[in-house]
Amino acid sequence: MLLEVRDLHVEFRTRDGVAKAVNGVSYGVDAGETLAVLGESGSGKSVTAQAVMGILDQPPGRITGGEILFQGRDLLTLKEGERRKVRGAEMAMIFQDALSALNPVLSVGEQLGEMFVVHRGMSRKDARAKAVELMDRVRIPAAVERVGQYPHQFSGGMRQRIMIAMALALEPALIIADEPTTALDVTVQAQVMDLLAELRREYRMGLILITHDLGVVADVADRIAVMYAGRIVESAPVHDIYKAPAHPYTRGLLDSIPRLDQKGRELYAIKGLPPNLMNIPQGCAFHPRCPKARDICRTDVPEVHAVDEDRGSACHFWKECLNG
């Protein structure tokens, strides 16, 4: 396993109380594998990624338990200096909003080159040449002329390519992409996802794709972990989950999206709202919205049941759910 997150807990102390954002998340990614972490806003998918990357704002955030094993080492026990060497060089992150993730007053060449200056001790001149090479690799046209330009001079899709180039710069073993195409138009999204998939294959990187888009997941993922209220409620190979979900939340999500290839009647709508993280329901966190909920769901937190050897569901009635 390239990366293994074990029983991670993260909370945020706020003026109004403690928000339990991540409550015992475990997942793993192999080299060359794409894991999609699927969830709605507030499900803890991004917070988990920030903890893995070591960029969680602490305070107010706090990791209260668990391990993050990366190539065998527990990242949570490393000193900040060592952690910084891992970040960027061995694992890198691609953010949703490239315009705010890039520095507006530095040219893209300087920002790309900085990776080599800081981590590899290259001269500015060599770093600039490397930056041009990277821009070529992510297929930005006229890289030599554009290396001195600033982020605002690029289109949204091109900026996202620059982010990808920056993440790839030091050829990390793991890339975490947090909603990398959410801000892009569909035709540009297709370009960017294609590029990302191709580069991932070329470098045999592990990829964690954080998204809420079930379509994007179906297109690129090998495995899926579905998160709800800070927990993984179902994890499975991508084909299995779309064929027969083993958790009512996954089923609800799949049934609630309109599809391009089908003209639907009324959509299935999951009733209610995602829970307030300061006050997560007792028992199964999904029970107030679940059509299958019974007494046990209101009292007992469901364990992760093994549906298959590589498939788990945190539902008391996963068998029933699997059968529709």
Place this chain on the structure above:
Amino acid sequence: MAEAIMEVGGLVKHYPLTRGVLFKKQIGAVKAVDGVDFTLHRGETLGIVGESGCGKSTVARMLVNLERPTSGTIKYKGEDITRLSGRALKAVRRNIQMVFQDPYTSLNPRMTVGDIIGEPYDIHPEVAPKGDRRKKVQALLDVVGLNPEYINRYPHQFSGGQRQRIGIARGLALRPEIIVADEPVSALDVSVQAQVINLMGRLQEEFSLSYVFIAHDLSIVRHISDRVGVMYLGRIVEIGRDAEIYDHPTHPYTQALLSAVPVPDPEAREKRERIILAGDVPSPTNVPSGCRFRTRCWKAQERCAEEVPVLAVPSPFREPGGPVAHDSACHFAAEAGVVEGQNNGPG
């Protein structure tokens, strides 16, 4: 088909680009909308799709008279509303209301929900006499699925989906005939999106509304629309009934757009053929000659640079009753099923 309730003809909106402070000189124009025609029938939903910058939101703003067109007409029940002012304009506005995209910024944080939904009555007091308003607002809250007792709460006390319901209630307050919804669900989570879409469908029947539904999400537009228009760089390139556009698209841009949409079915990923467009959308200040899509089109030939394609049924498809007989602005229009192949029926 039902009667036309709104007819849009040759709609254009150019924003001038000027240079100089004292002596302003026009040096160009952003051609946000550059000749749009469509008809909205009573009780139907017309979806308008397109990528960012294609002018779909500008069209929406002109339909509700928030923006004056540079030229062209918008006829509501036969009367051109672009030239109206004063009392006549006010009367028309009552019948054409808007639902905005962002439920966080489109509600005034200092007003209670009751004031927000009731504000249209201040402008059109003839609809609800003063004493009657509170009851009307509570009824509207109930209609959109919110607790009528929430009337004194403020927007921040609601979730995104609930706020969008408030925005919809405000749009309904004056009992309009047409609702123009600009990306009404794109800011919402998947599970909440379905609730709001279902609500809009229900309200359409209950109040016999006509919708102009503007969105970038092609799956949602297909779900809700009877007819769909596809916009590119300020113009409609293809328009027709939903099955015509989604199952038998004839314009290369529509085909590329549809092929790029990820479908939630992993079995489809090997079978699907993607059309990946080269490059970016050209700037609306510098629109290509002839067909504006030609710079990214794999079919482009000389003719495309010289002659602007007309939005009409392409000549090869004119036999009556055929499924592809719908308007498409392409010199080389040809059918291609890009969504099919993944359609293995439900489940």
